[in-house]
Amino acid sequence: MSNTFNPDTPNIDAPAIEPPTTDPPPHPFEVSFASRVHRLPPYMFGRINNSLYQKRRAGDDVIDLGMGNPSDPPDPVVIQKLADAAADPGNHGYSKSNGIANLRREVAGKYHRKYGVRLDPEHEVIACLGSKEGFSHMCLALMGPGDTAIIPSPYFPVHMYGVILASGNVVALDVADSEKFLSNVAYTCENMTPVPKVLIVNYPHNPSSAVIEPEFFVEVVRLAKKYGLMVIHDFAYADVAFDGYQPPSFLSAPGAKDVGVEFTTMSKGYNMAGWRVGFCAGNAEMIRGLGTIKGYYDYGMFQAIQIAAIVALRATEATVENQSLIYQGRRDALVSGLRRLGWNVTPPKAGMFVWAEVPEPWKSSMSTMDFAMKLLEEGNVAVSPGSGFGTAGEGYLRMSLVENEQRLRQAVRQIGKCLSQSKTPACT
Template identity: 85%
Template sequence: PDSEIISCLGSKEGFSHMCLALMGPGDTAMIPSPYFPIHMYGVILASGNVVALEVADPNKFLANVAYTCENMTPRPKLLIINYPHNPSSATIEGDFFVEVVRLAKKYGFLVIHDFAYADVAFDGYQPPSFLTARGAKDVGVEFTTMSKGYNMAGWRVGFCAGNAEMIRGLGTVKGYYDYGMFQAIQIAAIVALRETESAVENQSLIYAGRRDALVSGLKRLGWNVQTPRAGMFVWAEVPEPWRSSMSTMDFAMKLLEEGDVAVSPGSGFGPAGEGYLRLALVENEQRLRQAVRHIGRCLNRNPQGVA
């Protein structure tokens, strides 16, 4: 029904305004750590507080959610989750959301699932939707976007679906801030949703090829990297001796200045990202191989990490 879905000007717009609708002084949100910046700052800009919980191991994450609810007064009002996760590429299976719904009902918190990478998955993995869990609509909403799988980032089209009361709150805030979407973009989005399913699948194959080129190249350099099964990023540990001899920000600057390679320092995603880099799969395979060669040359020239 219409009351359970609303279109947004990209999912980030909807997410931030949903935080304004839900949060206020004294309210706390639990968010993944490391965090995609708006998951933290959407809450802070709405005058809320944040508790950041380690995201890498889904069981540990859920145990920490329960622990936080048991030990915090007043209890957290909101849980923000994001799988496939940016920046760490962590993924989950469907039963994860069954447990999220159970905990939400037990402890009385609301849930926002940021499902930005719903369409970008590899090797047969199908990222599960929060809304497939029984009772999900009682406690939360899910944001999807056409920015990633449909390659329409600049067009600003996303959706929020789920709990009608939360959607009504978002609609009220949006009513003050924006007047909706340019009609040509609405029509383009409808055509894309109706006609381009195979192009979206093909897009994932392109990202998988880039992932393989980057991961195998970094492994050849001796880096400790996991192969992501979804999303648009490789989350790589900074190798020694640089990990213990310089900050992640300085290491990223070194790669930029001496290797001409731009990466995101993990510390840009909070303290839990220190010691990691987020490498984006937004260049073609050839350029990614070139980037690996540049990284290898830059670090070989300077193997002790001395600037």
């Protein structure tokens, strides 16, 4: 037998090719966000929230007037109903994403009692996981690339970024003068191509606490019909008003249901912020669009919460009215204290906030953000800088009324002491 080497015959005894002794240089794994995420700015309140967290970890007693997070409990009857409903095994399955029928009927009942508005609970009312969720998903239902919304300025962040996350564009108009706001809406529609698709309004306004009278919404409906605008009214502070003022519902204006919807919530007047119970009511086709989006995103809220919300709407109106009186007392305590310090503050007629102009010489010498940080770091009082609500908010602070009157007076004392100890602010 020949032992001549044949290169075409495989040698099964030969060792396998040696693997490389080192791995190739690693390539960093990249997470690529959608363009809509890149359109979001850095979170404006992150710096304040981080400092607040660090100070509290260190044991400092910080009075937090930054977030409108109610500190009072719901009516005991509502809590008891939640407990009873949660004990029922039948309430723990998936619920309808548009809300159970009895809850929608109760919302329609409240609109009829309080505003004289008749709503079809089957087609003109939908329950949301808080009004913020509903608003954001309504933007997804109505808007897309190339669409524009008119929003109030200064703006509550979701009014701006709910539109942006839906790939829409924004025109922000100053709300300080309601007549000028309406005039600017008309001017924008006359001079912009394509005409804006959605008009977003918010009264009582967050953050500025601006309010309007019913005639305002009559004109909104007229403009909406003239220019083909769909209207979204954020009515989050419907249940918190002072000195006899009654915030009007957009839906009470003649023809409002033809052109728009209104969002309400149980977070504020009912002290149910963490429960996430909100509603959208009005134009049936817009409600249908929101329901379509929600059907893909969620299975509705926990049914026990919906049952408790029915009791809250049906049986606690007196408690809600009393809560407004509590907020009014807190408003008076904070406003009078700030005025004694020389601040220029207008008492709000509604809402959970005081919109306070930064006093001189601080207003001219540092940004609103830096001033807010000063109050936090040196005075142990947290507030929201107006710049967090857009450039129109620069020069103002938003102070919430969630602390009791004693704590609010203490906050004023700490602010006064903080500012008196540094008479000459550094320029920025």
